[in-house]
Amino acid sequence: MTPQNEDWVKATAVDAEVGEHIFPRMAACEAALESRYGTSALAREANNLFGMKQHKHPIHGTLNLPTKEFLDGDWEIVEASWVKYDTLADCFEDRMDTLRRLSTEYPHYAAALTAADPRTYVTEVSKTWSTDQERAVHVIEIYDELFPDAPAGIDDAGTAT
Numbered sequence: 001m002t003p004q005n006e007d008w009v010k011a012t013a014v015d016a017e018v019g020e021h022i023f024p025r026m027a028a029c030e031a032a033l034e035s036r037y038g039t040s041a042l043a044r045e046a047n048n049l050f051g052m053k054q055h056k057h058p059i060h061g062t063l064n065l066p067t068k069e070f071l072d073g074d075w076e077i078v079e080a081s082w083v084k085y086d087t088l089a090d091c092f093e094d095r096m097d098t099l100r101r102l103s104t105e106y107p108h109y110a111a112a113l114t115a116a117d118p119r120t121y122v123t124e125v126s127k128t129w130s131t132d133q134e135r136a137v138h139v140i141e142i143y144d145e146l147f148p149d150a151p152a153g154i155d156d157a158g159t160a161t
Helices: 003-017 024-035 041-046 088-102 107-113 120-131 136-144
Strands: 059-072 074-084
Touching: 003 024, 003 088, 003 136, 024 041, 024 120, 024 136, 041 059, 041 074, 059 120, 088 107, 107 120, 120 136
Parallel strands: none
Antiparallel strands: 059 074
8 A cells, every 4th residue: 555545545434434424434434345445546536435336316416427337137337427526525324325315225334333342343234335245445554554553442533441
């Protein structure tokens, strides 16, 4: 990991905390994986770190960009409408709102929201959020490199409990 990547994750964890994510450091590590440390076009142009497509009832702006979708047995490039956030904190806030809104439909989101620790959170949320079966493993690798296990009594934000 480059020093720039490390700085990006640590700064993004602050945005996640402002956006009231329950595990801000782990969320920043998720964002690093999803957005290539903030370098994806979606991250650069829309502050969209999680590939959030536009909601049925938009709250934030929209950015149209091409994406690859698996349709009728083939990969095709299609235009998609993505959420365009004003800030990274808005992105994290919307992510939490989305997990809460869909938690009755997706039990893994409910389990993530009630997780006792960041590793359980990312393991649960990754079961539904991503088609990559190794997503949680990759996110935890980033997390462990940047935020080694905190002593007992310290939560994900580094706050004494």
